[in-house]
Amino acid sequence: MTNALTLVPAPHELDIAGHWIGGATAPGDGPTMEVVSPVDGAVVATVPRGSAADVDRAVAAARAALPAWSSTSPADRGAVLHRLAGELETRRERIARAITAEIGAPIALARAAHAGFPVAVTEAVASLAGTIAWTEEIGNSLVVREPVGVVGALTPWNFPLQQVITKIAPALLAGNTVVLKPAETAPLTAPILAEAAAAAGLPAGALNIVHGVGAVVGEAITTHAGIDMVSFTGSTAVGKRVAVAASDTVKRVALELGGKTANLVLPDADLEHAVAETLAYSWTNSGQACGAWTRLLVPADRHDEIVAALVDAAQAYTVGDPWDETTRLGPLASEAQWERVNAYIERGVAAGLDLVHGGPGRVPGLERGAFIRPTIFANVDPRSVVAQEEIFGPVLSVIPYHSEDEAVAIANGTIYGLGAAVFGERDHALAVAGRLEAGQVYVNGGRFNPLAPFGGTKQSGTGREMGVAGVEEFTELKAIQL
Numbered sequence: 445m446t447n448a449l450t451l452v453p454a455p456h457e458l459d460i461a462g463h464w465i466g467g468a469t470a471p472g473d474g475p476t477m478e479v480v481s482p483v484d485g486a487v488v489a490t491v492p493r494g495s496a497a498d499v500d501r502a503v504a505a506a507r508a509a510l511p512a513w514s515s516t517s518p519a520d521r522g523a524v525l526h527r528l529a530g531e532l533e534t535r536r537e538r539i540a541r542a543i544t545a546e547i548g549a550p551i552a553l554a555r556a557a558h559a560g561f562p563v564a565v566t567e568a569v570a571s572l573a574g575t576i577a578w579t580e581e582i583g584n585s586l587v588v589r590e591p592v593g594v595v596g597a598l599t600p601w602n603f604p605l606q607q608v609i610t611k612i613a614p615a616l617l618a619g620n621t622v623v624l625k626p627a628e629t630a631p632l633t634a635p636i637l638a639e640a641a642a643a644a645g646l647p648a649g650a651l652n653i654v655h656g657v658g659a660v661v662g663e664a665i666t667t668h669a670g671i672d673m674v675s676f677t678g679s680t681a682v683g684k685r686v687a688v689a690a691s692d693t694v695k696r697v698a699l700e701l702g703g704k705t706a707n708l709v710l711p712d713a714d715l716e717h718a719v720a721e722t723l724a725y726s727w728t729n730s731g732q733a734c735g736a737w738t739r740l741l742v743p744a745d746r747h748d749e750i751v752a753a754l755v756d757a758a759q760a761y762t763v764g765d766p767w768d769e770t771t772r773l774g775p776l777a778s779e780a781q782w783e784r785v786n787a788y789i790e791r792g793v794a795a796g797l798d799l800v801h802g803g804p805g806r807v808p809g810l811e812r813g814a815f816i817r818p819t820i821f822a823n824v825d826p827r828s829v830v831a832q833e834e835i836f837g838p839v840l841s842v843i844p845y846h847s848e849d850e851a852v853a854i855a856n857g858t859i860y861g862l863g864a865a866v867f868g869e870r871d872h873a874l875a876v877a878g879r880l881e882a883g884q885v886y887v888n889g890g891r892f893n894p895l896a897p898f899g900g901t902k903q904s905g906t907g908r909e910m911g912v913a914g915v916e917e918f919t920e921l922k923a924i925q926l
């Protein structure tokens with residue numbers, strides 16, 4: 445039986461000795477950076493802070509590995525990914541502990557989702573090796589899907605390994621080689637991934653990892669002439685910058701950006717089910733999910749009843765030590781994230797929004813860490829700041845509507861188009877789903893599917909990850925006329 449104390453990594457256990465270049469640890473010869481626990485501000489690990497020269501070395505290794513890796517068969521590459529899924533599974537506990545240490549995800553969530561999803565996604569991608577149309581005959585042409593080349597992958601901290609896997613697994617299946625820069629606040633699973641990939645038989649140089657900050661290593665990857673494509677997941681603001689910086693070398697750019705998911709409850713919905721699902725999708729991972737359901741649109745004449753049910757259900761979302769097996773919500777991932785989310789809650793209060801649960805400030809008894817109260821605002825004006833901007837924390841806005849057309853207009857009325865949700869009688873909900881501007885719509889709490897394409901419309905991004913589309917994104921088409 446484990447307890448919180450036996451789970452916490454020992455001092456220096458998670459330190460990262462170097463980058464991962466050409467199948468070996470490449471000691472960082474420059475400065476280092478620290479990963480800090482959001483529970484108490486303690487230093488969790490020291491990590492090399494890479495430079496443009498480190499990126500040069502990683503790109504050279506990736507280019508050297510490209511001819512051999514891209515000429516293996518999709519079936520062989522799928523077999524490597526299948527083994528990688530197994531190697532990640534055997535390292536599940538280490539992965540979970542690293543993620544709890546770096547971003548404060550509750551350990552049970554870290555095991556199930558943060559460490560579990562990457563296994564499922566890697567396996568799902570591996571299974572596509574035989575189903576993608578790598579070569580197609582169209583009239584007198586052979587249309588061939590080839591790898592794009594060397595892919596630069598830039599990822600955020602909120603699901604540290606999952607965001608990495610949704611890029612590198614399809615990129616590798618398609619025959620590309622990769623240079624990855626993990627998020628600087630959550631880099632601790634990257635060495636475990638490198639170890640798992642080597643154990644799975646991925647050739648040296650097919651996956652390279654350079655640690656560091658976005659402004660240095662991220663920019664170097666984005667602008668590097670030896671990188672053919674950049675796949676970025678992160679904020680809309682940085683994504684725009686990446687797209688501009690990549691244009692000088694005419695790289696392919698894939699962007700997975702922010703969101704402001706509207707969850708539209710129709711009058712014919714099962715309200716009890718809708719309320720329970722809403723809080724789970726809004727607050728899991730402390731609301732630090734691009735697809736978090738942050739706006740709940742309800743019929744005006746049911747508003748008060750639904751808010752009362754939400755407040756009642758919210759009592760179960762207690763905040764506590766993420767190393768405790770029973771904790772539902774840990775801290776936010778960093779002090780900077782706490783400042784940001786708290787400022788939004790304060791703005792909501794200052795704007796006179798109806799605060800019905802939670803609120804600003806530190807959580808009593810947990811003042812030393814980045815703990816925040818999950819918060820609900822009721823009767824929210826859809827044009828208000830908290831209902832328009834991505835907060836990336838456990839803050840739910842309940843917005844009343846008077847007609848279905850108005851509800852659809854509110855749902856579509858942000859710059860984002862990543863996710864949406866609808867609750868209602870099935871055919872009715874499907875019809876409304878068709879009117880929503882979003883890359884994915886969850887009807888009556890439909891479950892995440894690793895074989896379905898994932899991505900955004902509008903300022904939530906371009907391109908798709910996962911499923912067949914997620915692999916095709918990493919391919920270039922060549923038409924050979926016969």
Ligand code: NAD
Nearest residue numbers: 599600601626627658662663678679682700701702703734
């Ligand atoms: P971020 O944009 O600050 O950083 C993302 C990555 O980009 C990090 O690795 C960072 O170091 C790097 N970066 C920063 N500046 C850069 C630059 N100038 N050039 C190149 N790279 C640079 O995002 P974050 O705070 O780490 O993550 C939160 C954001 O990510 C939220 O907006 C969230 O919605 C988004 N997100 C989107 C998805 C999706 O699939 N659409 C998934 C998860 C998170």
